[in-house]
Amino acid sequence: MTDQELMRAAIHLAREKMLAGAGGPFGAIIALDGVVVAQGWNRVTSSNDPTAHAEIVCIRNACAALQTFDLTGYELFVNCEPCPMCLAAAYWARLKRIVYGADHNDAAAIGFADAFIYSELALDKDSRSLQMQQVMPQEARDGLRLWLDLEQKILY
Amino acid sequence: MTDQELMRAAIHLAREKMLAGAGGPFGAIIALDGVVVAQGWNRVTSSNDPTAHAEIVCIRNACAALQTFDLTGYELFVNCEPCPMCLAAAYWARLKRIVYGADHNDAAAIGFADAFIYSELALDKDSRSLQMQQVMPQEARDGLRLWLDLEQKILY
Numbered sequence: 001m002t003d004q005e006l007m008r009a010a011i012h013l014a015r016e017k018m019l020a021g022a023g024g025p026f027g028a029i030i031a032l033d034g035v036v037v038a039q040g041w042n043r044v045t046s047s048n049d050p051t052a053h054a055e056i057v058c059i060r061n062a063c064a065a066l067q068t069f070d071l072t073g074y075e076l077f078v079n080c081e082p083c084p085m086c087l088a089a090a091y092w093a094r095l096k097r098i099v100y101g102a103d104h105n106d107a108a109a110i111g112f113a114d115a116f117i118y119s120e121l122a123l124d125k126d127s128r129s130l131q132m133q134q135v136m137p138q139e140a141r142d143g144l145r146l147w148l149d150l151e152q153k154i155l156y
Numbered sequence: 157m158t159d160q161e162l163m164r165a166a167i168h169l170a171r172e173k174m175l176a177g178a179g180g181p182f183g184a185i186i187a188l189d190g191v192v193v194a195q196g197w198n199r200v201t202s203s204n205d206p207t208a209h210a211e212i213v214c215i216r217n218a219c220a221a222l223q224t225f226d227l228t229g230y231e232l233f234v235n236c237e238p239c240p241m242c243l244a245a246a247y248w249a250r251l252k253r254i255v256y257g258a259d260h261n262d263a264a265a266i267g268f269a270d271a272f273i274y275s276e277l278a279l280d281k282d283s284r285s286l287q288m289q290q291v292m293p294q295e296a297r298d299g300l301r302l303w304l305d306l307e308q309k310i311l312y
Binding site for chain 1: 159160163164167170171174175177179180181200201204205206207209212215216219220223224225226227235236237239240241242243244245246247248249250251252253254255256257258259262263265266267269272273274276277278286287288289290291292293295296297299300301302303304306308310311312
């Protein structure tokens, strides 16, 4: 399938699942060389999971189907630009390309917080509306460093 | 429990689950007024899910336990500063406060991409290492706008 065909499928998926009451109007497809390997749609309200955005669900579905945590070379098609959560997830999954339709300002125009969260992440920790506080940094750092010495670990 | 007691528990959880082979050295706890409601640990490699960071798993567990997608007033305790995916998830979940131990530079020091992904999200779309491409914006935007007219929708 071409980029446009995959985008049309993502737009259709978003609409159908929104109308079925699954959640917000977002749909995602992961493909390799134009061949679909997984799809996902927003299920935040229907599954009581604020992380269940279309892209996250789609990444999880693709990884389950392929039995890997590494989607190097795969491409994500989504009807709206990913929020920071989903964009960072795409980096962790090592996706190669994101093809999107509407952008995060369009998401803001229908009431979603994407643009706000992008602006919050760009602020210093002390200036964010979500309060962040550091405690016991040395103990925590000592714990992290055990990772370096761990044998047989799987890097990701 | 105090902030320090909850942080100590998160550090302990991170260590135990890392040693058990679950994944990276990260543990998280969600509490309300010092009372634990959920915990989570990194399960990226053991569950083949690149989104299964400690904080994401913990948010999902808390929401499942409480049967809600809205954690307004709840607090997250995590042994390392959240990556952008997990920080944005905390905003979507409406958490009140994040208490963290080590920071994302400490995570970078043991080989994790948190700092890199923070820097990527701050770039213009065209400058990111993950290629982003917009197609069919008008069709996608028209689809999003159906949300405004949908009756009986649940806002999140």
